Structure formats: structure tokens, C-alpha cells
Amino acid sequence: MTETIFSKIISREIPATIVYEDDLAIAFTDINSQAPTHILVIPKKPIPKLDDCTESDQALLGHLLVCIPKIAQQAGLSDGYRVVINNGNDGGQTVYHLHLHILGGRQMIWPPG
Numbered sequence: 001m002t003e004t005i006f007s008k009i010i011s012r013e014i015p016a017t018i019v020y021e022d023d024l025a026i027a028f029t030d031i032n033s034q035a036p037t038h039i040l041v042i043p044k045k046p047i048p049k050l051d052d053c054t055e056s057d058q059a060l061l062g063h064l065l066v067c068i069p070k071i072a073q074q075a076g077l078s079d080g081y082r083v084v085i086n087n088g089n090d091g092g093q094t095v096y097h098l099h100l101h102i103l104g105g106r107q108m109i110w111p112p113g
């Protein structure tokens with residue numbers, strides 16, 4: 001996998017506002033917030049996109065999801081939030097390192113654009 005901006009955030013080559021970190025995951029605020037709170041949760045393992053996940057990633061994917069309520073609570077999102085994974089071109093993915101968006105702090109609408 002080619003290096004992405006997110007692998008450079010993991011290695012601290014470029015700065016980010018990191019709000020959570022453990023052995024497997026790191027979370028930081030999105031540089032172009034689409035909501036009052038917009039946090040990206042990524043695995044440290046460089047998986048390009050959801051399509052590339054295999055059975056061997058099952059525990060890691062579960063871990064990322066389990067981290068989210070903790071991160072959301074820490075961010076004060078007590079009234080709910082949205083979790084989004086953009087996958088591939090039609091999904092609107094722009095950075096090819098798997099990431100989960102946490103969006104909150106305002107009422108979300110459906111369907112998303």
C-alpha cells in the first residue's frame with residue numbers, strides 16, 4: 001500500500017489533533033469539519049478501504065467500532081452522532097487508509113448527499 005496522509009499522522013510526520021490512541025487505533029479531528037464535531041478513527045494497520053478487509057481483520061474492525069462510543073462520549077456527543085465509512089470512488093472516499101467518520105454536534109439529515 002502506498003503511504004497516505006493518515007500513515008504520516010500515525011508516524012507523527014504531519015501534525016493532527018489526536019483525541020484518542022491505543023495499540024490498534026488512533027483518532028483525530030478532521031481538517032475539513034462537516035459538523036461541529038468531526039473525528040476520524042483509523043486503524044494503525046494500513047488497510048486502504050473497507051473492501052480490502054478480510055476475516056483476519058474482524059477483531060480489528062470490531063475494536064474500531066467499540067472505540068467510537070468512548071471517543072464520542074469524550075467529545076461530549078451525548079445526544080447522538082453519525083458514523084460513516086466512505087468506500088471507494090462511488091462512496092466518496094478520498095484518502096485510501098480505512099477510516100470511520102464520527103459526525104456530531106448538530107442534527108444529521110437523511111439521506112446524506
Ligand code: 5GP
Nearest residue numbers: 005016028029030031032086092093094095
Ligand atoms: P474520505 O472522503 O476519504 O471518507 O475522508 C477523508 C477525510 O480526511 C476528509 O474528511 C478530509 O477532510 C480528511 N483529511 C484529509 N487530509 C487530512 C489531513 O491532512 N488531516 C486531517 N486531520 N484530516 C484530513
